[in-house]
Amino acid sequence: MFDTLNAPQQAAVDHTASPLLIVAGAGTGKTKTLAARVSRILDAGADPNRVLLLTFTRRAAAEMLARVAATGSSRAASQVWGGTFHSTANRILRNFGQAAGLSSGFTVLDQGDATDLMGMVRTEEGFAERGKRFPRKETVTGIYSRMVSSQAKLSDVLETDYPWCADHADDLKTIFTAYTARKRSNHVLDYDDMLLFWRGLTVSPVGGALRDLFDHVLIDEYQDTNPIQADIVRGMCRPDTDLCVVGDDAQAIYGFRAATVANMWEFADHFPGATRVTLDQNYRSTMPILAVANGVLGQSNDHFAKHLWSDRTSGVSPILHTHHDESDQSRAVCESILDARERGISLRDQAVLFRAGHHADGLELELTRRDIPFVKYGGLKYLESGHVKDLLALLRVLDNPADQLAWHRILASMEGVGPATVRRLSAELGIDDQADDSVARFIDGAGAVPPAADTQAADLRDALATCLSGDLNPSAQIDRLKQFCALVFPTRYDNATARLADIDQLAAGASAYVSRSRFLTELTLDPPNRTSDQAGPPHLDDDWLTLSTIHSAKGLEWRSVHILHAADGNMPSEMALGDEAGLAEELRLMYVALTRAKDELSVHFPLRFHVNRYANDDRHVYAQISRFIEPVRELFDEPAAPSVGVDVESELQLAGVGVADEVDLALSALWD
């Protein structure tokens, strides 16, 4: 399987003398090379438990180790420590966390949990000044995370990334102080904490023990690591640790998460004597596609010089479609997807990529209308929807009775229970004091609820008691808790039935687990994607199309790729137009999107799009084609573009207004 490596790939596999940086362009066989290197290490007799493979997603680690296993050493491959920085941090902190003052039973907060906790603190501190809206809890969490992960001062973060929040600097400090204290007292860690504590451990008395865990460390997607992660890598390596990092600074797209390509550029400074190997032969795309990608990347100089080339010199030209508006775009994309399928490219070999999750909204409707099956990656996650969080809160309280956040969510979900009652119940049940018998107290009848919630509370007590009895596996516990949800959802949500169906899915997902707490941790560290309007994910043997944000498409490839909304303001996003670094990242994002395509590429540009995301009106804006595509326009085939049609459009709208006036007049005649 690995006997077909080219010279630089082979060099990257064999190099052992010093820390190694592999600069691997898109589609240059990076995964194959890394897997071959792991194989070589294992074949040489290394203890697989002492090999650490850090990847950007857990799926990437699993895939790579599957490739290693396929070469023969399957049992060894299964013992390699593979996963993300965060999942590895979890594992290490469970074992060594005591040295950092952590209880081993800490709970991990995902982004949504952290946001909710921040919201709770925010409300308690009460910063609602008259007439001045305080930043939303998502924004507050964003500022915090940005500040922590980039290790920057609050004032700098506000100035450069959140100028519209600068007025609230003092209030934010107060909230952050309270938020941090609350996390500590509740024994919970957010994503940033996991990295901070891991880094802290490497410089603590147990640092030596950590460095002794691994002889070989391999890190994928190194261009998307942040300064804390770079510190962790340094902190985990002894002078004789075999370190190998792989990345492509031209594909750095996580700057908003404080990732910095400086980690690649300064690799030789951090690890003296480091060697660099560059892979630039592309095995994925045809030359016409690479020409476009190179042309886009050439508009920036912010990376190691690299020019991808390929043996696949022939191939169809990429196509640039200009559409009148979004719905035309949706229809045309459907047509070209079906057309490609006619030519033998199955749906699974095709993907539609876009900058932001909501860019695909119109297309999703059109695909559903035409019965084209699809799965959407990125954008809103299943776990972020309110009803799923409701159920998870129930599980979490069972798991950790001191979980204040989960308790608050449960209590407030009942009829007639508002902030004041939640406060009273919290005190009565000992939740504010992190009492570990809060659930037991509640089951025994403590915490009287308002009459309107009597039925719901009675069922809740019974459900919690049943789940604690120990006879039910996690899946069955969810089934029982669902009854409580059925009592609560109708008053809480307008589409209760659909939401209850999601709970069934959660129960199905839990059936693979015997431990409730294991299920919860896995869920936060490796969340499933949202299954929006489908009853469940399509069966594996079915044919389905992939819809994905560009960020979630990193590292993947398809024979045919369709890119949506290649308009200035969408790609690049208008929020990035202000600063140079932001613009450069948007350009790399376009580059990542283009280089996902193997055989066919189509880029779509609607002339008009909705003014804002939540618009229910008909307000549109006329856009220019993406500034990244314009300079390479001659590399595309362009079907005849539609005329803008402004005149016809405005006439139609005028006519529409005229009819509406007539109708209003006729109606008012009925009561005047």
Added chain:
DNA sequence: AGTAAAAGGTTTTTT
């Protein structure tokens, strides 16, 4: 006093 409903706003991308 406290909850529910109505009004008014809303900066992507993700571990």
Added chain:
DNA sequence: ACCTTTTACT
């Protein structure tokens, strides 16, 4: 579509 603030209602 969801979140925050304001107002109305018990």
